[in-house]
Amino acid sequence: MATTTDSAADVPAPVGDAGAPEAHPGTERARVPSRFPYRTISMGTIGSVLLLLGALGAGGVLIRDPVIGTGPLSWVRYGHGRVLANGVLYAGFGLVVWAWVRLGRYMLAGRIGSRPIAIAAACWMGPLLISPPLFTRDVFSYLGQGAQLLHGLDPYAHGPAELEILPNIVQNVHPVWQTTPAPYGPLFLLVAKGVVAVTGDNVIAGVILTRLVLLLGLGAMVWALPRLVRHLGGKLPITMWLAVASPMTVIHLVGGPHNDLMMLGFLTVGVLAVLERKHVLGIALVTLGMLIKPTAAVALPFLVWVWVNHLPGDNRLRNFVKAGAASLGIFAVVFVFGTWVSLGSVNLGWVTGLKAPQLVTNWLNPSTGVGQIVYTLVHLVINVPESPFVTVARLLSWVGLAVFFVLQWWRARVGGNEAIFRMAMTLLATAILAPPTLPWYLTWGFVVAAAFPWRRRHLAIVVGVAIFLVMAYYPTGEQALYDWWFVVVTIALGVYAAASLLRPDPLGLIGAWRRPVAGSVAEGGRVASR
Template identity: 85%
Template sequence: MATTTDPAPEVPSLAPGAPDEAHRVRARVPSRFPYRTISLGTIGSVLLLLGALGAGGVLIRDPVIGTGPLSWVRYGHGRMLANAVLYTGFGLVVWAWVRLGRYMLAGRIGSRPILIAAACWMGPLLVSPPLFTRDVFSYLGQGAQLLHGLDPYAHGPAELNVLPDVVQNVHPVWQTTPAPYGPLFLLVAKGVVALTGDDVIAGVIVTRLVLLLGLGAMVWALPRLVRRLGGKLPITLWLAVASPMTVIHLVGGPHNDLLMLGFLTVGVLAALESKHVVAIVLVTLGMLIKPTAAVALPFLVWVWANHLPGDNRGRNFLKAGAASVGIFGVVFVVGTWVSLGSFNLGWVAGLQAPTLVTNWMNFPTGIGQLAHTLVHLVINVPESPFINVARLLAVAALGVFAVRQWWKSRFGGNEAVFRMSMTLLATAILAPPTLPWYLTWGFVVAAAFPWRRRHLAIVVGVAVFLVMAYYPTGEQALYDWWFVVLMIGVGVYAAASLLRPDPLGLLGAWRRQSVAEGGAVTSPTSSATT
C-alpha cells in the first residue's frame, strides 16, 4: 500500500537464466525508512530472548529462574511453549531480514537502515541465554583455568577445583578436553572471568560485549573493502552484519569467531591499502584468537609482493615472504608469551579437540557415515575407520585446493582476496569438523564482492538451514530427519521469498492486491552485480 511506512516489496520478473541486469524494470516508489520491518525483527529478537530462558543454553543452577515460580518453562509443556516462542522469534527475524533484503535489492533503502536493523535485532540478544550453542560456557571454563594456573591446553575444565558454577555448565564433551582456541582468546576469557568470577550470567554478557569489538571492526572495514572489491555496501552489510548467521549465531551464540573476523577484515583491508606490516600483524592476532585465520596469511604475501616496485616477481615474492614470516614469528611468539606467560605451543595440539564432533554437515564425515551405513547392511563393522579415511582424503583434497588457489593468487589484488575467501570456506567445509558458524570465516570478506540476486537467495536458504541445524540448547539436530526436512523446507521458502514475495500464495489475494496498490512492479532498481 502506498500509505504504509515500509515500501511495498517488489515482484521480480526475470527471464529464466537471463542476466539480471538485462531485465530490470525500475520501480517508481519513494524510499521510506522500514520501521515496520525493523520492528518485526526486533519483536522476533525479544521472543528469542524470552524463549531462550526456557529452551536455550540454560544454566544448570540458575539464580534467576532456578526453582522459582517460572521454573516450569524448562520442563514438559512449559519447555514446549518456550521452544514455540523461540522458533516464532526466529521466524520473525528471518522474515524481517528477507523483507529488508527485498527493499535493498529494489534500491529503496541504503546502508543506514540495515545497520539500524542489525543493532535492534542484536540488542535483546546481548542479555539472552546462549542460543543454539553452549560454547560460551567452555570459553569461561578455559579462561578460569588460565586465571587459576591450570594449563587449558593440557587439562579440561573438570579438573578445576574453584568456580563451581562456571565449571559445571561446560558441556560434558568439553569437560575433559583441552582448549582448541588460540592463546590470545584465552587471555580475553581469563580477563572476563577475572571480572565476573563465578557469575556465569555476567560472564556470558561480558563475553558478548567484548566480542562486539570484532563486530565494530567488521562494520568499520566492510565499507572500505566494498570500495576496493567492487560490491554494493547495502548488500554487503545485509549479508555480513544483519544476517541471522551474525545476529543469532555470532552474537546470540556467542562465538569467538566474531572477534577473529574483526582482525581478519581489517587486516585484509590494510593489505589492499599497502599497509602490509599492519596486515600481517592483525591477521596473526586473529590467528591467536581462532587458528583458522592463518589460512589468509599466504594469500596476503602475494598482495604484498605485487605492491613492491620492479618487474622481478620472484624477487618481490621472496622479499614479501621473508618479511611476512619475520613479522608473523615475532607476533606469534610475543602474543603466545604474553597470553600464557610462557612460549607454550600446547594449543597447537589442542586443535585436534574439535574433531571429536562428528556429523554429516562436515562433508567428508557424511561420506564416511554413508559408506559405513551401506557396508553395515552386509557386515557389522565400526564407523570410525570409514570416517577417518574420508576425513584424511578430504584434508588431502583441501591441501590441493588451497595450494591451487594460492598459486592462482600470484598476481595479488582482488583476485588474491577472493581466492583467500574461497579457501577459508573450503576449510570450513572439508576440514573436520564443520559447525554452522564456521561458514562465516570466508563469507564475511566474500560479502564485499559483487553478488547476483539468485546467489543471494541461495545464501538466504543456507543461512536459515545453518541456524536451525542445532537445537536451541546447543545439541545438533542433524539426525532428526523429520526436522531436517522441515529445515530444508523453511530454507527453500525463505530463499524463494527473497526473489518473490509470498511465493506459495500463502498470504492470499489481499496481499497481492496490496503489492499492486503500492505500485511496486518488477525487479530492483540496481542489480546486485553492479
C-alpha cells in the same frame, strides 16, 4: 531520506543481477521511492525479544539457574513449559528471518541503503545481548578455559573438569569439552581470563560480558566492510545485509556467542590494511586473528601475493622473497610475543589442541557424512565399527583441502582482488572440508566474500543456506542433523525463504488469504458482501 513506513504489500521493483532496479522490457524505468523500513525493523526486533524469552526455557540454560531455576517461572524448562518456550523461540526466529528477507527485498529494489540495514542489525542484536546462549553452549567452555588460565591450570593440557574452584562455570561446560584441552588461540584465552577475573563464578554476567567484548570484533568488521567494498567492487547495502544483518551473525555469532566474531574483526581490518599497502600492519593483525582462532592463518599466504604485487620492479621472484621473508618475520614476532603475553611463556601446546574439535562428528562435514554412509551400507552386511570409515574419509578430505589450498594460492599470484577472492574461497573450503564443520565456521570466508559483487540468485541461495545452518542445531546447542523430519522441514523453510527474496509470497499463500471471496465487491478498500 523520506520517513514514511515500509509498504504492507512489500512488493519490490524487479532487480538485475547487480542489485540495481531494472525496468521491464518496453517500459520506462520508474524511480522507486526511498523509505525507512520501520515495520520491518520492528518485526525483527519483536522476533529477537521472542528469541530472548524463549531462550529462558529452551536455550543454553544453566544447570543451576539463580534467577528462575527454582522460582515461579521454573516451569518453562520442563514438560509443556519447555514445549511452549521452544515455540516462542522458533516463532521469534521466524520473525527475524522474515524481517531479514523483507529488508533484502527493499535493498534489491533500491528503496534503502546501508544505514537502515545497520540500524536493523543493531535492533535485532540488542535483546540478544542479555539472552541465554542460543543454539550452542560454547560460551561456557570459553569461561571454563579462561578460569583455568586465571587459576594457574594449563588449558592446553587439562579440561575444565579439573578446575576445583568456580563450580558454577565448570558444571555448565558441555560434557564433550569437560575433559578436552582448549582448541582456541592463546590471545582469546587471555580475553576469557579477563572476563572471568571480572565476573568470577557468576556465569550469567560472564556470558553477557563475553558478548560485549566480542562486539569489539563486530565493530571492527563494520568499520572495515565499507572500505573493503570500495576495493573489492561490491555494493555496501548488500554487503551489510549479508555480513551484519544475517541470522548467521545476529543469532549465531552474537546470540551464541562465538569467538569467531572477534577473529573476523582482526581478519577484515587486516585484509583492508594489506589492500591499502599497510602490509606490516595487515600481516600483524591477521596473525593476531590467528591467536584468537587459528584458522585465520589460512589467509596469510594469500596476503603475501598482494604485497608482492605492490612492490616495484619486474623481478617477481625477488619481490616474492622480499615480501615472503618480511611476512614470516612479522608473523614470528607477533606469534611469539602474543603467545608469551597471553600464557606467560612460549607454550605451543595450543597447537596440539587443534585436534580437539574433531571429536564432533556429523554429516554437515561432507567427509564425515560419506564415511557414515559407507559404514551404514557395510554394517548391513557385517558388524564393524564406524570410526575407521570416518577416519579414512576425513583423511581423504584433508588431502583434497591441501590440493585445493595450493591451487588457489598459486592462482592468487596476480595479487589484488583475485588473491582476496581466492583467500575467501579457501577459508570457506576449510570450514567445509576440514572436520568438523560447524555452522558458524562458514562465516570465516563468507564475511570477506560479502564485499564482492553478488548476483541476486546467489543471494537467494545464501538465504536458504543461512536458515538451514542456524537450525542445524537445537536451541540447547545439541545438533539436530539426525532428526530427519526436522531436517526436511528446515530445508523446506529454507527453500521457501530463498524464493521469497526474489518473489514475495512465492506460493501465493498470503495472496489467497487476502483474495476477495466470490460474490463480494470492494468498497473503499474493504470487502463487503452483496
